[in-house]
Amino acid sequence: MSDAAVSAVRSKRVRLKAQIDADACSGCMVCMDSCPAGCISKEGEEIYPHHVYGYCVVETERCTGCRACERHCPWEAIEMVAATGSAR
Ligand code: SF4
Numbered sequence: 908m909s910d911a912a913v914s915a916v917r918s919k920r921v922r923l924k925a926q927i928d929a930d931a932c933s934g935c936m937v938c939m940d941s942c943p944a945g946c947i948s949k950e951g952e953e954i955y956p957h958h959v960y961g962y963c964v965v966e967t968e969r970c971t972g973c974r975a976c977e978r979h980c981p982w983e984a985i986e987m988v989a990a991t992g993s994a995r
């Protein structure tokens with residue numbers, strides 16, 4: 908994150924939101940279990956009963972920016988990005 912973005916976050920003009928890199932995501936779902944807001948879900952194709960092959964996505968509007976998912980992701984597939992404007 909750039910110095911300008913860090914400065915904006917500190918001044919509370921923007922908030923951080925989690926963003927998952929689908930190409931880096933293994934679909935392990937660790938982030939889903941760690942998210943207190945319950946705003947991560949898995950997208951993909953069910954190849955066996957109860958087993959979905961795919962990747963996780965964040966429902967940005969509900970993300971509080973707590974960074975729990977980022978800390979827990981074993982594949983470093985989650986990045987915190989600055990959300991501007993009317994973002995919560
Ligand atoms: S913890 Fe990381 S690798 Fe696992 S599903 Fe979430 S984003 Fe993907």
Ligand code: SF4
Nearest residue numbers: 942970971973974976
């Ligand atoms: S930053 Fe927090 S609220 Fe947002 S998706 Fe990650 S764990 Fe959930």
